[in-house]
Amino acid sequence: MRDIEISKRMVAKTPEQWFLRIMQEGYNFSPKMSESLLAETELCFQGNKKTKIGQQKVILVKRKEKHGRPIKEVEKEEILWTINAGLEDEQYLCEYGKTELRQKRIQRLLQEATEQNGIATQEDLARVLHVSVRTIKRDFSVMRQAGIELVTRGYDEGIGRGQTHKSEIIRRWMSGESYDQLVRSTGHSSSSIQRYIQKFMQVVEISKQGFEADDIGRLAQIGRGIVDQYLLIYEKAKKEPATEKWIENQRKRIFYPVQRKRALKKGVL
Known part of the structure:
Protein backbone atom coordinates (compact mmCIF):
# COMPACT_ATOMS: atom_id res chain seq x y z
CA MET A 1 0.00 0.00 0.00
CA ARG A 2 2.81 2.36 0.91
CA ASP A 3 4.54 1.65 -2.42
CA ILE A 4 1.37 2.61 -4.29
CA GLU A 5 1.12 5.88 -2.36
CA ILE A 6 4.76 6.68 -3.14
CA SER A 7 4.17 5.94 -6.82
CA LYS A 8 1.17 8.26 -6.87
CA ARG A 9 3.20 11.05 -5.27
CA MET A 10 5.98 10.56 -7.82
CA VAL A 11 3.47 10.73 -10.68
CA ALA A 12 2.08 13.95 -9.23
CA LYS A 13 5.57 15.46 -9.44
CA THR A 14 6.04 14.72 -13.15
CA PRO A 15 5.97 17.58 -15.71
CA GLU A 16 3.08 15.83 -17.47
CA GLN A 17 0.91 15.79 -14.36
CA TRP A 18 1.82 19.39 -13.61
CA PHE A 19 0.74 20.36 -17.14
CA LEU A 20 -2.58 18.50 -16.78
CA ARG A 21 -3.32 20.20 -13.45
CA ILE A 22 -2.64 23.65 -14.93
CA MET A 23 -4.96 22.94 -17.89
CA GLN A 24 -7.77 21.67 -15.67
CA GLU A 25 -7.52 24.10 -12.75
CA GLY A 26 -6.19 27.15 -14.52
CA TYR A 27 -8.14 26.95 -17.80
CA ASN A 28 -11.11 24.75 -16.77
CA PHE A 29 -10.35 22.13 -19.46
CA SER A 30 -11.83 18.67 -18.98
CA PRO A 31 -9.44 15.81 -18.12
CA LYS A 32 -9.89 14.32 -21.59
CA MET A 33 -9.27 17.65 -23.33
CA SER A 34 -6.21 18.24 -21.14
CA GLU A 35 -4.75 14.85 -22.04
CA SER A 36 -5.32 15.46 -25.75
CA LEU A 37 -3.64 18.85 -25.50
CA LEU A 38 -0.71 17.27 -23.64
CA ALA A 39 -0.25 14.69 -26.40
CA GLU A 40 -0.27 17.37 -29.11
CA THR A 41 2.13 19.55 -27.14
CA GLU A 42 4.59 16.68 -26.64
CA LEU A 43 4.46 15.86 -30.35
CA CYS A 44 5.08 19.49 -31.24
CA PHE A 45 8.06 20.01 -28.96
CA GLN A 46 9.53 16.50 -28.80
CA GLY A 47 8.57 15.13 -32.22
CA ASN A 48 7.92 11.50 -33.09
CA LYS A 49 11.52 10.45 -33.74
CA LYS A 50 13.69 9.09 -30.95
CA THR A 51 17.12 10.64 -30.65
CA LYS A 52 20.36 8.92 -29.73
CA ILE A 53 23.47 10.46 -28.22
CA GLY A 54 25.00 12.79 -30.79
CA GLN A 55 21.74 13.29 -32.68
CA GLN A 56 19.50 16.34 -32.87
CA LYS A 57 16.01 17.00 -34.20
CA VAL A 58 15.63 19.92 -36.57
CA ILE A 59 12.81 21.32 -38.65
CA LEU A 60 13.66 21.76 -42.33
CA VAL A 61 11.71 22.73 -45.42
CA LYS A 62 10.26 19.76 -47.32
CA ARG A 63 12.28 18.91 -50.39
CA LYS A 64 9.33 19.32 -52.76
CA GLU A 65 8.78 22.97 -51.81
CA LYS A 66 9.60 25.56 -54.48
CA HIS A 67 11.21 28.94 -53.96
CA GLY A 68 9.23 32.17 -53.89
CA ARG A 69 6.92 31.59 -50.91
CA PRO A 70 7.61 33.01 -47.44
CA ILE A 71 9.46 30.47 -45.32
CA LYS A 72 6.68 30.45 -42.71
CA GLU A 73 4.16 29.29 -45.34
CA VAL A 74 6.05 26.34 -46.83
CA GLU A 75 5.65 22.78 -45.56
CA LYS A 76 8.22 21.59 -43.05
CA GLU A 77 9.59 18.19 -42.08
CA GLU A 78 11.05 16.97 -38.80
CA ILE A 79 14.56 15.67 -39.51
CA LEU A 80 16.81 13.62 -37.24
CA TRP A 81 20.40 14.73 -37.76
CA THR A 82 23.51 12.89 -36.59
CA ILE A 83 25.74 15.74 -35.50
CA ASN A 84 28.31 13.52 -33.83
CA ALA A 85 28.67 9.87 -34.90
CA GLY A 86 30.82 9.02 -31.88
CA LEU A 87 33.70 6.65 -32.47
CA GLU A 88 33.43 6.93 -36.25
CA ASP A 89 33.91 10.70 -36.09
CA GLU A 90 36.68 10.46 -33.51
CA GLN A 91 38.66 8.09 -35.72
CA TYR A 92 38.12 10.34 -38.73
CA LEU A 93 39.27 13.37 -36.73
CA CYS A 94 42.48 11.63 -35.67
CA GLU A 95 43.26 10.57 -39.22
CA TYR A 96 42.24 13.61 -41.29
CA GLY A 97 41.83 16.59 -38.97
CA LYS A 98 39.19 19.06 -37.83
CA THR A 99 38.37 20.67 -41.18
CA GLU A 100 37.85 17.41 -43.04
CA LEU A 101 35.72 16.06 -40.19
CA ARG A 102 33.44 19.09 -40.50
CA GLN A 103 33.16 18.50 -44.24
CA LYS A 104 32.34 14.85 -43.62
CA ARG A 105 29.60 15.93 -41.21
CA ILE A 106 28.19 18.39 -43.75
CA GLN A 107 27.85 15.59 -46.30
CA ARG A 108 26.24 13.30 -43.74
CA LEU A 109 23.72 15.92 -42.62
CA LEU A 110 22.71 16.75 -46.20
CA GLN A 111 22.28 13.06 -46.99
CA GLU A 112 20.17 12.48 -43.87
CA ALA A 113 18.00 15.47 -44.76
CA THR A 114 17.22 14.24 -48.29
CA GLU A 115 16.62 10.68 -47.08
CA GLN A 116 13.99 12.05 -44.68
CA ASN A 117 12.33 14.23 -47.35
CA GLY A 118 13.89 17.48 -46.17
CA ILE A 119 16.23 20.02 -47.71
CA ALA A 120 18.76 22.08 -45.76
CA THR A 121 20.36 25.46 -46.34
CA GLN A 122 23.91 26.49 -45.60
CA GLU A 123 22.50 28.51 -42.71
CA ASP A 124 20.93 25.35 -41.24
CA LEU A 125 24.30 23.62 -41.36
CA PHE A 140 31.24 23.81 -50.02
CA SER A 141 33.68 25.34 -52.48
CA VAL A 142 36.40 22.83 -51.57
CA MET A 143 34.07 19.83 -51.75
CA ARG A 144 32.43 20.80 -55.02
CA GLN A 145 35.83 21.32 -56.62
CA ALA A 146 36.55 17.74 -55.58
CA GLY A 147 33.41 16.61 -57.43
CA ILE A 148 31.29 15.98 -54.35
CA GLU A 149 27.56 16.52 -54.86
CA LEU A 150 25.93 18.68 -52.17
CA VAL A 151 22.14 18.89 -52.22
CA THR A 152 20.89 22.09 -50.58
CA ARG A 153 17.87 24.31 -50.94
CA GLY A 154 18.57 26.58 -53.89
CA TYR A 155 20.91 24.09 -55.53
CA ASP A 156 18.60 21.06 -55.50
CA GLU A 157 16.69 21.86 -58.69
CA GLY A 158 19.81 22.49 -60.72
CA ILE A 159 21.31 19.05 -60.17
CA GLY A 160 18.15 17.06 -60.79
CA ARG A 161 16.21 15.11 -58.22
CA GLY A 162 17.06 11.78 -59.79
CA GLN A 163 20.69 11.99 -58.70
CA THR A 164 21.75 10.71 -55.30
CA HIS A 165 24.90 10.16 -53.30
CA LYS A 166 24.20 6.44 -53.47
CA SER A 167 24.39 6.36 -57.26
CA GLU A 168 27.58 8.42 -57.24
CA TYR A 179 36.25 1.71 -49.51
CA ASP A 180 38.80 3.92 -47.74
CA GLN A 181 38.87 6.33 -50.69
CA LEU A 182 35.07 6.43 -50.83
CA VAL A 183 34.81 7.11 -47.09
CA ARG A 184 37.09 10.11 -47.40
CA SER A 185 35.68 11.51 -50.66
CA THR A 186 31.97 11.10 -49.84
CA GLY A 187 31.79 11.48 -46.06
CA HIS A 188 29.78 8.26 -45.72
CA SER A 189 30.79 5.56 -43.27
CA SER A 190 32.33 2.33 -44.49
CA SER A 191 29.28 0.37 -43.31
CA SER A 192 26.92 2.68 -45.24
CA ILE A 193 28.99 2.37 -48.42
CA GLN A 194 29.03 -1.40 -48.07
CA ARG A 195 25.25 -1.38 -47.65
CA TYR A 196 24.74 0.74 -50.81
CA ILE A 197 26.95 -1.60 -52.85
CA GLN A 198 25.19 -4.69 -51.51
CA LYS A 199 21.80 -3.22 -52.44
CA PHE A 200 23.05 -2.35 -55.92
CA MET A 201 24.31 -5.89 -56.46
CA GLN A 202 21.03 -7.21 -55.08
CA VAL A 203 19.13 -5.15 -57.67
CA VAL A 204 21.40 -6.52 -60.41
CA GLU A 205 20.87 -10.11 -59.25
CA ILE A 206 17.08 -9.81 -58.97
CA SER A 207 16.81 -8.08 -62.36
CA LYS A 208 18.79 -10.90 -64.00
CA GLN A 209 16.13 -13.27 -62.71
CA GLY A 210 13.53 -11.43 -64.78
CA PHE A 211 11.74 -9.33 -62.17
CA GLU A 212 10.29 -5.90 -62.98
CA ALA A 213 11.31 -2.70 -61.18
CA ASP A 214 8.36 -2.66 -58.74
CA ASP A 215 9.04 -6.26 -57.71
CA ILE A 216 12.76 -5.54 -57.39
CA GLY A 217 12.03 -2.67 -55.01
CA ARG A 218 9.76 -4.85 -52.92
CA LEU A 219 12.22 -7.75 -52.75
CA ALA A 220 15.26 -5.54 -52.11
CA GLN A 221 13.26 -3.31 -49.73
CA ILE A 222 14.26 -0.04 -51.39
CA GLY A 223 12.31 2.72 -53.14
CA ARG A 224 11.38 2.62 -56.82
CA GLY A 225 13.50 5.73 -57.49
CA ILE A 226 16.68 4.05 -56.26
CA VAL A 227 15.83 0.89 -58.21
CA ASP A 228 15.51 2.91 -61.42
CA GLN A 229 18.83 4.64 -60.79
CA TYR A 230 20.63 1.37 -60.09
CA LEU A 231 19.15 -0.28 -63.17
CA LEU A 232 20.22 2.68 -65.29
CA ILE A 233 23.77 2.40 -63.94
CA TYR A 234 23.76 -1.31 -64.72
CA GLU A 235 22.44 -0.81 -68.25
CA LYS A 236 25.21 1.71 -68.96
CA ALA A 237 27.80 -0.61 -67.44
CA LYS A 238 26.73 -3.47 -69.71
CA LYS A 239 27.78 -1.40 -72.73
CA GLU A 240 31.39 -1.65 -71.56
CA PRO A 241 32.57 -5.30 -71.73
CA ALA A 242 35.25 -4.88 -69.07
CA THR A 243 32.85 -3.25 -66.59
CA GLU A 244 30.13 -5.81 -67.29
CA LYS A 245 32.59 -8.65 -66.68
CA TRP A 246 33.74 -7.03 -63.44
CA ILE A 247 30.15 -6.70 -62.19
CA GLU A 248 29.46 -10.31 -63.15
CA ASN A 249 32.47 -11.46 -61.14
CA GLN A 250 31.27 -9.43 -58.15
CA ARG A 251 27.80 -10.93 -58.50
CA LYS A 252 29.18 -14.48 -58.46
CA ARG A 253 31.44 -13.67 -55.54
CA ILE A 254 28.56 -12.29 -53.46
CA PHE A 255 25.67 -14.58 -54.38
CA TYR A 256 27.35 -17.80 -55.48
CA PRO A 257 30.48 -18.19 -53.33
CA VAL A 258 30.16 -21.99 -53.02
CA GLN A 259 30.04 -22.55 -56.78
CA ARG A 260 32.98 -20.20 -57.24
CA LYS A 261 35.12 -22.10 -54.73
CA ARG A 262 34.33 -25.38 -56.46
CA ALA A 263 35.25 -23.88 -59.83
CA LEU A 264 38.53 -22.60 -58.44
CA LYS A 265 39.40 -26.06 -57.15
CA LYS A 266 38.76 -27.50 -60.61
CA GLY A 267 40.84 -24.78 -62.23
CA VAL A 268 37.90 -23.33 -64.18
CA LEU A 269 38.35 -19.71 -63.03
Whole structure:
Protein backbone atom coordinates (compact mmCIF):
# COMPACT_ATOMS: atom_id res chain seq x y z
CA MET A 1 0.00 0.00 0.00
CA ARG A 2 2.81 2.36 0.91
CA ASP A 3 4.54 1.65 -2.42
CA ILE A 4 1.37 2.61 -4.29
CA GLU A 5 1.12 5.88 -2.36
CA ILE A 6 4.76 6.68 -3.14
CA SER A 7 4.17 5.94 -6.82
CA LYS A 8 1.17 8.26 -6.87
CA ARG A 9 3.20 11.05 -5.27
CA MET A 10 5.98 10.56 -7.82
CA VAL A 11 3.47 10.73 -10.68
CA ALA A 12 2.08 13.95 -9.23
CA LYS A 13 5.57 15.46 -9.44
CA THR A 14 6.04 14.72 -13.15
CA PRO A 15 5.97 17.58 -15.71
CA GLU A 16 3.08 15.83 -17.47
CA GLN A 17 0.91 15.79 -14.36
CA TRP A 18 1.82 19.39 -13.61
CA PHE A 19 0.74 20.36 -17.14
CA LEU A 20 -2.58 18.50 -16.78
CA ARG A 21 -3.32 20.20 -13.45
CA ILE A 22 -2.64 23.65 -14.93
CA MET A 23 -4.96 22.94 -17.89
CA GLN A 24 -7.77 21.67 -15.67
CA GLU A 25 -7.52 24.10 -12.75
CA GLY A 26 -6.19 27.15 -14.52
CA TYR A 27 -8.14 26.95 -17.80
CA ASN A 28 -11.11 24.75 -16.77
CA PHE A 29 -10.35 22.13 -19.46
CA SER A 30 -11.83 18.67 -18.98
CA PRO A 31 -9.44 15.81 -18.12
CA LYS A 32 -9.89 14.32 -21.59
CA MET A 33 -9.27 17.65 -23.33
CA SER A 34 -6.21 18.24 -21.14
CA GLU A 35 -4.75 14.85 -22.04
CA SER A 36 -5.32 15.46 -25.75
CA LEU A 37 -3.64 18.85 -25.50
CA LEU A 38 -0.71 17.27 -23.64
CA ALA A 39 -0.25 14.69 -26.40
CA GLU A 40 -0.27 17.37 -29.11
CA THR A 41 2.13 19.55 -27.14
CA GLU A 42 4.59 16.68 -26.64
CA LEU A 43 4.46 15.86 -30.35
CA CYS A 44 5.08 19.49 -31.24
CA PHE A 45 8.06 20.01 -28.96
CA GLN A 46 9.53 16.50 -28.80
CA GLY A 47 8.57 15.13 -32.22
CA ASN A 48 7.92 11.50 -33.09
CA LYS A 49 11.52 10.45 -33.74
CA LYS A 50 13.69 9.09 -30.95
CA THR A 51 17.12 10.64 -30.65
CA LYS A 52 20.36 8.92 -29.73
CA ILE A 53 23.47 10.46 -28.22
CA GLY A 54 25.00 12.79 -30.79
CA GLN A 55 21.74 13.29 -32.68
CA GLN A 56 19.50 16.34 -32.87
CA LYS A 57 16.01 17.00 -34.20
CA VAL A 58 15.63 19.92 -36.57
CA ILE A 59 12.81 21.32 -38.65
CA LEU A 60 13.66 21.76 -42.33
CA VAL A 61 11.71 22.73 -45.42
CA LYS A 62 10.26 19.76 -47.32
CA ARG A 63 12.28 18.91 -50.39
CA LYS A 64 9.33 19.32 -52.76
CA GLU A 65 8.78 22.97 -51.81
CA LYS A 66 9.60 25.56 -54.48
CA HIS A 67 11.21 28.94 -53.96
CA GLY A 68 9.23 32.17 -53.89
CA ARG A 69 6.92 31.59 -50.91
CA PRO A 70 7.61 33.01 -47.44
CA ILE A 71 9.46 30.47 -45.32
CA LYS A 72 6.68 30.45 -42.71
CA GLU A 73 4.16 29.29 -45.34
CA VAL A 74 6.05 26.34 -46.83
CA GLU A 75 5.65 22.78 -45.56
CA LYS A 76 8.22 21.59 -43.05
CA GLU A 77 9.59 18.19 -42.08
CA GLU A 78 11.05 16.97 -38.80
CA ILE A 79 14.56 15.67 -39.51
CA LEU A 80 16.81 13.62 -37.24
CA TRP A 81 20.40 14.73 -37.76
CA THR A 82 23.51 12.89 -36.59
CA ILE A 83 25.74 15.74 -35.50
CA ASN A 84 28.31 13.52 -33.83
CA ALA A 85 28.67 9.87 -34.90
CA GLY A 86 30.82 9.02 -31.88
CA LEU A 87 33.70 6.65 -32.47
CA GLU A 88 33.43 6.93 -36.25
CA ASP A 89 33.91 10.70 -36.09
CA GLU A 90 36.68 10.46 -33.51
CA GLN A 91 38.66 8.09 -35.72
CA TYR A 92 38.12 10.34 -38.73
CA LEU A 93 39.27 13.37 -36.73
CA CYS A 94 42.48 11.63 -35.67
CA GLU A 95 43.26 10.57 -39.22
CA TYR A 96 42.24 13.61 -41.29
CA GLY A 97 41.83 16.59 -38.97
CA LYS A 98 39.19 19.06 -37.83
CA THR A 99 38.37 20.67 -41.18
CA GLU A 100 37.85 17.41 -43.04
CA LEU A 101 35.72 16.06 -40.19
CA ARG A 102 33.44 19.09 -40.50
CA GLN A 103 33.16 18.50 -44.24
CA LYS A 104 32.34 14.85 -43.62
CA ARG A 105 29.60 15.93 -41.21
CA ILE A 106 28.19 18.39 -43.75
CA GLN A 107 27.85 15.59 -46.30
CA ARG A 108 26.24 13.30 -43.74
CA LEU A 109 23.72 15.92 -42.62
CA LEU A 110 22.71 16.75 -46.20
CA GLN A 111 22.28 13.06 -46.99
CA GLU A 112 20.17 12.48 -43.87
CA ALA A 113 18.00 15.47 -44.76
CA THR A 114 17.22 14.24 -48.29
CA GLU A 115 16.62 10.68 -47.08
CA GLN A 116 13.99 12.05 -44.68
CA ASN A 117 12.33 14.23 -47.35
CA GLY A 118 13.89 17.48 -46.17
CA ILE A 119 16.23 20.02 -47.71
CA ALA A 120 18.76 22.08 -45.76
CA THR A 121 20.36 25.46 -46.34
CA GLN A 122 23.91 26.49 -45.60
CA GLU A 123 22.50 28.51 -42.71
CA ASP A 124 20.93 25.35 -41.24
CA LEU A 125 24.30 23.62 -41.36
CA ALA A 126 26.15 26.57 -39.84
CA ARG A 127 23.72 26.68 -36.92
CA VAL A 128 24.01 23.02 -35.88
CA LEU A 129 27.78 22.84 -36.49
CA HIS A 130 28.38 26.10 -34.58
CA VAL A 131 30.39 27.79 -37.32
CA SER A 132 29.82 30.81 -39.54
CA VAL A 133 28.02 30.64 -42.87
CA ARG A 134 31.26 31.87 -44.43
CA THR A 135 33.02 28.75 -43.14
CA ILE A 136 30.29 26.53 -44.60
CA LYS A 137 30.57 28.32 -47.96
CA ARG A 138 34.31 27.74 -47.96
CA ASP A 139 33.80 24.04 -47.22
CA PHE A 140 31.24 23.81 -50.02
CA SER A 141 33.68 25.34 -52.48
CA VAL A 142 36.40 22.83 -51.57
CA MET A 143 34.07 19.83 -51.75
CA ARG A 144 32.43 20.80 -55.02
CA GLN A 145 35.83 21.32 -56.62
CA ALA A 146 36.55 17.74 -55.58
CA GLY A 147 33.41 16.61 -57.43
CA ILE A 148 31.29 15.98 -54.35
CA GLU A 149 27.56 16.52 -54.86
CA LEU A 150 25.93 18.68 -52.17
CA VAL A 151 22.14 18.89 -52.22
CA THR A 152 20.89 22.09 -50.58
CA ARG A 153 17.87 24.31 -50.94
CA GLY A 154 18.57 26.58 -53.89
CA TYR A 155 20.91 24.09 -55.53
CA ASP A 156 18.60 21.06 -55.50
CA GLU A 157 16.69 21.86 -58.69
CA GLY A 158 19.81 22.49 -60.72
CA ILE A 159 21.31 19.05 -60.17
CA GLY A 160 18.15 17.06 -60.79
CA ARG A 161 16.21 15.11 -58.22
CA GLY A 162 17.06 11.78 -59.79
CA GLN A 163 20.69 11.99 -58.70
CA THR A 164 21.75 10.71 -55.30
CA HIS A 165 24.90 10.16 -53.30
CA LYS A 166 24.20 6.44 -53.47
CA SER A 167 24.39 6.36 -57.26
CA GLU A 168 27.58 8.42 -57.24
CA ILE A 169 29.16 6.03 -54.74
CA ILE A 170 28.24 3.04 -56.93
CA ARG A 171 29.80 4.69 -59.99
CA ARG A 172 33.01 5.48 -58.12
CA TRP A 173 33.16 1.96 -56.75
CA MET A 174 32.84 0.51 -60.26
CA SER A 175 35.60 2.83 -61.45
CA GLY A 176 37.97 1.27 -58.94
CA GLU A 177 37.85 3.46 -55.80
CA SER A 178 38.48 1.53 -52.59
CA TYR A 179 36.25 1.71 -49.51
CA ASP A 180 38.80 3.92 -47.74
CA GLN A 181 38.87 6.33 -50.69
CA LEU A 182 35.07 6.43 -50.83
CA VAL A 183 34.81 7.11 -47.09
CA ARG A 184 37.09 10.11 -47.40
CA SER A 185 35.68 11.51 -50.66
CA THR A 186 31.97 11.10 -49.84
CA GLY A 187 31.79 11.48 -46.06
CA HIS A 188 29.78 8.26 -45.72
CA SER A 189 30.79 5.56 -43.27
CA SER A 190 32.33 2.33 -44.49
CA SER A 191 29.28 0.37 -43.31
CA SER A 192 26.92 2.68 -45.24
CA ILE A 193 28.99 2.37 -48.42
CA GLN A 194 29.03 -1.40 -48.07
CA ARG A 195 25.25 -1.38 -47.65
CA TYR A 196 24.74 0.74 -50.81
CA ILE A 197 26.95 -1.60 -52.85
CA GLN A 198 25.19 -4.69 -51.51
CA LYS A 199 21.80 -3.22 -52.44
CA PHE A 200 23.05 -2.35 -55.92
CA MET A 201 24.31 -5.89 -56.46
CA GLN A 202 21.03 -7.21 -55.08
CA VAL A 203 19.13 -5.15 -57.67
CA VAL A 204 21.40 -6.52 -60.41
CA GLU A 205 20.87 -10.11 -59.25
CA ILE A 206 17.08 -9.81 -58.97
CA SER A 207 16.81 -8.08 -62.36
CA LYS A 208 18.79 -10.90 -64.00
CA GLN A 209 16.13 -13.27 -62.71
CA GLY A 210 13.53 -11.43 -64.78
CA PHE A 211 11.74 -9.33 -62.17
CA GLU A 212 10.29 -5.90 -62.98
CA ALA A 213 11.31 -2.70 -61.18
CA ASP A 214 8.36 -2.66 -58.74
CA ASP A 215 9.04 -6.26 -57.71
CA ILE A 216 12.76 -5.54 -57.39
CA GLY A 217 12.03 -2.67 -55.01
CA ARG A 218 9.76 -4.85 -52.92
CA LEU A 219 12.22 -7.75 -52.75
CA ALA A 220 15.26 -5.54 -52.11
CA GLN A 221 13.26 -3.31 -49.73
CA ILE A 222 14.26 -0.04 -51.39
CA GLY A 223 12.31 2.72 -53.14
CA ARG A 224 11.38 2.62 -56.82
CA GLY A 225 13.50 5.73 -57.49
CA ILE A 226 16.68 4.05 -56.26
CA VAL A 227 15.83 0.89 -58.21
CA ASP A 228 15.51 2.91 -61.42
CA GLN A 229 18.83 4.64 -60.79
CA TYR A 230 20.63 1.37 -60.09
CA LEU A 231 19.15 -0.28 -63.17
CA LEU A 232 20.22 2.68 -65.29
CA ILE A 233 23.77 2.40 -63.94
CA TYR A 234 23.76 -1.31 -64.72
CA GLU A 235 22.44 -0.81 -68.25
CA LYS A 236 25.21 1.71 -68.96
CA ALA A 237 27.80 -0.61 -67.44
CA LYS A 238 26.73 -3.47 -69.71
CA LYS A 239 27.78 -1.40 -72.73
CA GLU A 240 31.39 -1.65 -71.56
CA PRO A 241 32.57 -5.30 -71.73
CA ALA A 242 35.25 -4.88 -69.07
CA THR A 243 32.85 -3.25 -66.59
CA GLU A 244 30.13 -5.81 -67.29
CA LYS A 245 32.59 -8.65 -66.68
CA TRP A 246 33.74 -7.03 -63.44
CA ILE A 247 30.15 -6.70 -62.19
CA GLU A 248 29.46 -10.31 -63.15
CA ASN A 249 32.47 -11.46 -61.14
CA GLN A 250 31.27 -9.43 -58.15
CA ARG A 251 27.80 -10.93 -58.50
CA LYS A 252 29.18 -14.48 -58.46
CA ARG A 253 31.44 -13.67 -55.54
CA ILE A 254 28.56 -12.29 -53.46
CA PHE A 255 25.67 -14.58 -54.38
CA TYR A 256 27.35 -17.80 -55.48
CA PRO A 257 30.48 -18.19 -53.33
CA VAL A 258 30.16 -21.99 -53.02
CA GLN A 259 30.04 -22.55 -56.78
CA ARG A 260 32.98 -20.20 -57.24
CA LYS A 261 35.12 -22.10 -54.73
CA ARG A 262 34.33 -25.38 -56.46
CA ALA A 263 35.25 -23.88 -59.83
CA LEU A 264 38.53 -22.60 -58.44
CA LYS A 265 39.40 -26.06 -57.15
CA LYS A 266 38.76 -27.50 -60.61
CA GLY A 267 40.84 -24.78 -62.23
CA VAL A 268 37.90 -23.33 -64.18
CA LEU A 269 38.35 -19.71 -63.03
